[in-house]
Amino acid sequence: MGDSESFVIVGAGMAGAKGAEALRDQGFDGRITLLGDESHRPYERPPLSKEYLMGSAEFDAAYVHPENWYADNRVDLRLDTKVRRIDRSLRHVELTDGTQLEFDKLMLATGARPRSIPVPGHDAEGVLHLRQVGDSDRIKQALAGIENLVVVGAGWIGLEVASAARQAGVGVTVVETAELPLLRVLGREVAEVFAALHRDQGVSFRFTTAVDEILAPSGKVTGVRLTDGLEIDAQAVLIAVGVDPDVDLATESKLRVSNGVLVDATLRSGDPNIVAAGDVANAFHPVLGKQIRVEHWANALNQPAVAVSSMLGGDITYSELPYFFTDQYDLGMEYLGHVDPDEYDEVLFRGNVEAREFIAFWLSEGKVLAGMNVNIWDVTDQIKTLITSGTTVDREALQDPNVPLNEHIAR
Numbered sequence: 001m002g003d004s005e006s007f008v009i010v011g012a013g014m015a016g017a018k019g020a021e022a023l024r025d026q027g028f029d030g031r032i033t034l035l036g037d038e039s040h041r042p043y044e045r046p047p048l049s050k051e052y053l054m055g056s057a058e059f060d061a062a063y064v065h066p067e068n069w070y071a072d073n074r075v076d077l078r079l080d081t082k083v084r085r086i087d088r089s090l091r092h093v094e095l096t097d098g099t100q101l102e103f104d105k106l107m108l109a110t111g112a113r114p115r116s117i118p119v120p121g122h123d124a125e126g127v128l129h130l131r132q133v134g135d136s137d138r139i140k141q142a143l144a145g146i147e148n149l150v151v152v153g154a155g156w157i158g159l160e161v162a163s164a165a166r167q168a169g170v171g172v173t174v175v176e177t178a179e180l181p182l183l184r185v186l187g188r189e190v191a192e193v194f195a196a197l198h199r200d201q202g203v204s205f206r207f208t209t210a211v212d213e214i215l216a217p218s219g220k221v222t223g224v225r226l227t228d229g230l231e232i233d234a235q236a237v238l239i240a241v242g243v244d245p246d247v248d249l250a251t252e253s254k255l256r257v258s259n260g261v262l263v264d265a266t267l268r269s270g271d272p273n274i275v276a277a278g279d280v281a282n283a284f285h286p287v288l289g290k291q292i293r294v295e296h297w298a299n300a301l302n303q304p305a306v307a308v309s310s311m312l313g314g315d316i317t318y319s320e321l322p323y324f325f326t327d328q329y330d331l332g333m334e335y336l337g338h339v340d341p342d343e344y345d346e347v348l349f350r351g352n353v354e355a356r357e358f359i360a361f362w363l364s365e366g367k368v369l370a371g372m373n374v375n376i377w378d379v380t381d382q383i384k385t386l387i388t389s390g391t392t393v394d395r396e397a398l399q400d401p402n403v404p405l406n407e408h409i410a411r
């Protein structure tokens with residue numbers, strides 16, 4: 001491994017920071033440049049909609065590495081630095097100030113950015129998004145001074161902010177085009193659990209409708225009008241309708257892009273000198289047997305080590321199952337696996353759904369595809385074994401909390 005080689009990482013979020021760490025861990029001794037367009041050194045985003053937003057944790061706790069880590073590890077971290085384009089044939093990146101930086105290998109870790117909604121009033125004062133720490137600060141500030149918040153989109157971020165807002169004493173209406181929250185990711189059975197959780201905490205839902213206009217007669221949000229004509233008063237509106245992978249650089253440099261940068265199971269793009277990891281990567285998953293793009297923390301944590309191995313000439317593949325967690329009110333949960341809405345034929349519950357202490361399993365033809373443990377802990381490894389073993393399970397045993405998960409479950 002030549003110490004004269006120069007590796008560049010674009011995007012200084014979780015995946016970028018872990019990429020730099022993995023390069024040193026795996027023995028790369030050359031130059032590492034980590035370029036990020038935010039002002040903060042790499043930090044984790046989950047607290048932005050949870051403990052940091054609620055004021056129970058300091059931002060310092062979210063940093064991926066201590067400040068001196070970058071210098072100590074000879075990582076040239078450049079903040080407030082945006083890459084404008086990649087020249088793949090000359091192997092350099094160009095910054096917005098015109099500076100060119102050569103690379104031997106490049107990691108794309110540009111993440112994702114929140115979608116907007118194309119309705120009148122979408123840019124009024126009081127319309128909020130959540131991706132960066134500054135967004136979380138703005139929401140926190142808003143929650144301290146308003147009576148009612150409208151959340152557009154009942155996905156993870158919308159629901160987590162709804163939870164924080166209710167705990168701050170703010171009235172919350174969640175507007176969602178589907179019939180239930182999280183319906184596309186969880187299916188009806190478990191989506192009902194999240195709907196009940198939020199209703200119990202006083203959240204109002206408006207399902208199967210959308211925002212027609214954000215009302216802001218003098219430039220400041222006063223409410224929303226829905227497509228069904230209903231008007232809801234609110235002094236702030238959070239748009240939480242999902243994210244798009246940040247593929248600008250990849251598209252412009254003609255890498256293969258389709259819902260993210262298309263990479264193989266080793267996280268290499270079509271260009272052997274360029275890998276991608278984290279929210280921006282749409283990778284072939286060898287266990288699931290298909291391309292998937294995962295927008296979760298654990299993926300941004302673990303993929304970079306594989307991408308780095310590929311940068312260094314290795315051939316290992318990324319085969320971790322998607323893993324996700326959330327905290328809302330007193331509900332904490334972990335989800336392992338991946339199921340598209342038309343892929344499962346039943347959901348089985350183990351434990352007490354009413355008390356919100358249970359494990360849900362998504363099955364297809366008697367095999368477990370995914371599992372979610374709600375307020376039950378230390379079962380991820382057992383759920384993982386159930387999924388990866390591909391065994392046909394005994395349905396009764398699976399649903400019986402008295403039968404240990406690691407025994408007698410196979411039929």
Ligand SMILES: Cc1cc2nc3c(=O)[nH]c(=O)nc-3n(C[C@H](O)[C@H](O)[C@H](O)COP(=O)(O)OP(=O)(O)OC[C@H]3O[C@@H](n4cnc5c(N)ncnc54)[C@H](O)[C@@H]3O)c2cc1C
Pocket residue numbers: 010011012013014015016035036037038044045046047048049081082083084109110111112130131132157246249277278279280294295296297298300323324325326327
């Ligand atoms: C509020 C919030 C809560 C979340 N909660 C959870 C959770 O509870 N559980 C969970 O599993 N996941 C959660 N996630 C998702 C998780 O945070 C993401 O999966 C993770 O941040 C992805 O990391 P990344 O490094 O791939 O991308 P990002 O974190 O998006 O980092 C990419 C970085 O690249 C920068 N960048 C982009 N283009 C350029 C360019 N041209 N030049 C320079 N820099 C550029 C971006 O500005 C950004 O700083 C949450 C996300 C958010 C926003």
